[in-house]
Amino acid sequence: MTKIGIGNDHAGVELKREITQHLQDQGYEVWNYGTDTEESCSYSDYGKKVAKAVVSGEVEKGILICGTGIGISLAANKVKGIRAAVCSEPCSARLSKQHNNTNILAFGARIIGPEMAKMIVDEWLAAEFQGGRHQERVDLLMAIEEE
Template sequence: MKIGIGNDHVAVELKQAIKAHLEERGLEVVDFGCAGTDRFDYPISGYKVGRAVADGTVDLGVLICGTGVGISLAANKIHGIRACVCSDPYTAKLSREHNNTNIIAFGARVVGSELAKMIVDEWLDAEFQGGRHQHRIDMIAEIEQTQGLEAAE
């Protein structure tokens, strides 16, 4: 499995820890983030990882900025991306099982490296359950494609 990872200047250290952790799991990691602490705009990494997931260059993505929010918002603008900010392993697991998320994000100012590793592990080890959840994913896709939702109108 190939994982895209991206970050801003706030998250360089945590990105390195997560990248090493992913590689220890035997995963290939493609780094779309910045390497230094000079100011770096998180939408760039969010876009690059989102685009790589959407076009199949990588299978899944991990994004890290100060809170995880801004970088995930950028990724979610890419058609087909379902990025979720998670600060705990349980939410990460359910985001895969119920929402079929293809990018996980978290904040370097919110979680430490050991918790971040647990979040990533729970997310990677979870599988989409389909069933009633697929209908809801289809509804999200309808909103994305048409800017509307027939069931809500």
């Protein structure tokens, strides 16, 4: 069973609940690294938690939700080994996995609704990294972390 870590700030609480249920209905094991209250908090804490869980292998993939998806993905991308992409529609989600081998998907609870979020998640999870010329580019991207 694939383990997916999900993290969110106060803006993403309700959408996290819907996405968690959607994933569990499909047989995924979901680990909650986010807040469960709508009390204001920092997205960076939760982006970092999920990113560390992905890098350590505690979970295989991550999903992050904040108001826009941008801040929480920026925090995750500061962790070595993470390739997080903010996606507001399914095509970008699929291509982020196929071409960039993303290991974290992010989106904004104030940007998209729950049905679009489910479509984005499904497309991302169904996609597979294509390797080849894309692997060369991912390697170059990851080499930046060593500079």
